[in-house]
Amino acid sequence: MRSFARRFLRNLPAAAGAAWVLGMILVCALVPWLAASDPLRVGGDAFAPPGAAYWFGTDNQGRDIWSGILHGAQVSLAVGFLAAITSSSIGVAVGAAAGFHGGWVDSFLMRVTELFQIMPRFFLALIIISLFGAGIGKVIFVIGVLSWPPTARLIRAEFLTLKHRDFIEAARATGIGDLTLCFRQILPNAMAPAVVAGSLDIAQAILLEASLSFFGLGDPNLISWGTMLYNAQGYLRQGWWLSIFPGAAIFLAVLAFNLVGDGINEALNPRLRESQG
Template identity: 50%
Template sequence: MSAPARRDVLRRLRRRPLGLAGLIGAGLFVVIAVVGPWVSPFDPLALRPETLQPPGPPYWFGTDDVGRDILSGVLYGARVSLLVGLLSALGAVVIGVAVGVLAGYWRGRVDAVLMRVTEWVLVVPQFLIVLVVAAIFGADLRLVVAVIAAVSWPTTARLTRAQFLALAEREFVTAARSLGSPDPRIALREILPNALAPIVVTASLQIPAAILSEASLRFLGLSDPSRLSWGGMLNQAQNFLQQSWWMAFFPGIAIFLTVLSFNLAGEALNEALDPRR
């Protein structure tokens, strides 16, 4: 990206203070996910006699029904939630871009078949598929990531196809064809880099959706109890909502702020990377 283009991006970002706050918040949660387990004040899985302690020193977020520190659990659980979100979005983008490139550049029967498959995937509620697979095969973290990615790619595929259809007849593509460049090179080296901006925006909006799906699974009890996560903490807090509000409040607010930050960040990226703004 050239220096003038970078200045335009920063100028458009400054016009969206909420979006800029979302970008900062999303970055902060990523940092927490990376360093959280090392800066947590206690072992998040250690059981202590101080059960159901309200927030206060030394347990600033209180403790749960078996004496685990809520603050340490929130810091540790950020890694699981964000890992699912980031890996699921990455998988969905890889599948969606591959489908969109094939459909948008080669068109014809390839486009017809791939778009029909895309429509079939879009028809079925995504979370329902994730829920059924987790209930049948178990909610192993790798399986959850794979299933969420496998049902989340159609949006990226349709967007990529639309970008390729719009760019396929541009002058730089025609020039590449006239020079004898092979089709894969034209698709991947000439068109795809010019279509990346909206794809990045779509990926940033898929992250919070994946985080919510993972949290919902764990809230419903479809989770590995040995792997601490925000949704699992909410599931454990269900029976203590009246007398120990902090057990649900802090993991719940962590999910809310993370999802809000990534959504605002996605809107900010959409504003900043769109040259028409």
């Protein structure tokens, strides 16, 4: 564990990404103190530029952009983490079943995986949310259900490799059941790629939620960075800050999680960095 931490922290972009992620989580926990005003409260000065009174300015209805960014971080990060947990859970289950059992089970599950993988995820999510209505729970569920194939493929590959290793054959020879062998022996050793994929899934979920909200399919009762961009569409000339700050928040969050994912991958696979160097 210590060697992993040392390798990860030596990767400066990954360390910077991790610091930004931890900073966002800390900000989300301190939102009631950092931005006490309701981001949906209408009033105040409309189109007030960034300054001492309003650090990030206000929108066309006088809503505080700073407060919106901080409260939006809670929604965007919650969507990212919960959608990633959903997609990782499905991907690990499918990949483990395919890799462990092989044969027709593997063939069937991989065909299902390929079917989900070739679907245009954004447009499919757009159609589903349009048909069944916006809501934060629906958005999380749809993103998670549509994002699991890469994780499934990674876990399957790990299972196919690990199940023929000597220590697995030795454990099998002791007479332990398939479920015990799968969950206690193989799965813990196959989870490293899933951790990397999970970090990247968080970034993709944040971006996908922002894209859906930008098209007006976000939860109208919550503020998110994508919703702020949607509200700013008609006022780009009157107030540049309406779109710049939420856009920058999305960009930095997605970049940070991608850097963390790449850093975890390189720390778990030191030879990868050497081959790239």
